[in-house]
Amino acid sequence: MHPYEVYDLREDDPFVLPGSECLKNLLGVSDTKTLNTLERQITGPMLLSLQQTPVEPTFDLAHLCKIHHRLFYRIYPFAGKVRNVEIAKGGRLFLPHGLIEKVSKETFEELKSENYLVGLQEDKFVERIGYYFGAINTIHPFREGNGRTQRVLIDQLAQKCGYAIRWSAMSGHAVAEASAALLAGDKTGKALAKLVSINLYRI
Numbered sequence: 001m002h003p004y005e006v007y008d009l010r011e012d013d014p015f016v017l018p019g020s021e022c023l024k025n026l027l028g029v030s031d032t033k034t035l036n037t038l039e040r041q042i043t044g045p046m047l048l049s050l051q052q053t054p055v056e057p058t059f060d061l062a063h064l065c066k067i068h069h070r071l072f073y074r075i076y077p078f079a080g081k082v083r084n085v086e087i088a089k090g091g092r093l094f095l096p097h098g099l100i101e102k103v104s105k106e107t108f109e110e111l112k113s114e115n116y117l118v119g120l121q122e123d124k125f126v127e128r129i130g131y132y133f134g135a136i137n138t139i140h141p142f143r144e145g146n147g148r149t150q151r152v153l154i155d156q157l158a159q160k161c162g163y164a165i166r167w168s169a170m171s172g173h174a175v176a177e178a179s180a181a182l183l184a185g186d187k188t189g190k191a192l193a194k195l196v197s198i199n200l201y202r203i
């Protein structure tokens with residue numbers, strides 16, 4: 001497992017099985033490696049089902065929660081629920097959980113005020129999608145499963161604008177590096193925009 005795949009450990013994390021590093025889960029699994037394998041096996045078909053029968057794209061926190069629930073309801077008791085603990089990667093905290101509702105509201109209102117990026121020229125579209133991808137990533141509403149959840153929402157946004165993003169062509173490491181730049185202070189999401197720009201297709 002790469003370091004970018006796991007959150008920094010906290011001793012008092014109520015989401016983790018006591019005396020272990022493994023997240024509490026509905027699969028009866030107590031080691032992270034097995035959990036991750038099963039998690040990928042279960043969420044793979046769920047990701048396809050989200051393409052075939054998408055959740056209603058309301059572009060708000062409830063939208064993210066619905067996607068998260070569809071992906072993880074068989075795996076985690078917290079599926080679809082906003083986290084109530086702090087989480088960090090690479091020594092940097094994501095948004096404090098008490099601000100998730102407020103900042104999500106502001107972010108998605110801003111997106112609405114830009115008419116969901118519909119009709120933008122490609123270079124401007126990429127710039128703004130990098131910004132929103134970054135803003136949503138910094139919120140990180142869930143204890144686990146944020147990457148997959150936010151990609152589904154970004155896909156629905158791109159589709160509304162006539163684009164598709166080929167995530168499978170990006171390495172997890174590259175996405176993690178570009179995402180890390182945000183927690184380090186890059187509010188523009190420039191690195192994420194660059195990654196999107198080279199993996200963007202018109203539909």
Ligand SMILES: Nc1ncnc2c1ncn2[C@@H]1O[C@H](COP(=O)(O)OP(=O)(O)OP(=O)(O)O)[C@@H](O)[C@H]1O
Nearest residue numbers: 004089090137144145146147148175176179180183
């Ligand atoms: N150091 C970091 N700083 C900020 N964001 C990061 C960092 N490393 C990874 N990320 C972001 O966090 C996401 C992973 O979050 P999480 O593990 O909750 O979700 P996931 O669905 O399991 O991830 P994955 O994207 O690997 O499928 C990545 O997709 C990336 O966007």
Ligand SMILES: [Mg+2]
Nearest residue numbers: 005006144145
């Ligand atoms: Mg993960």
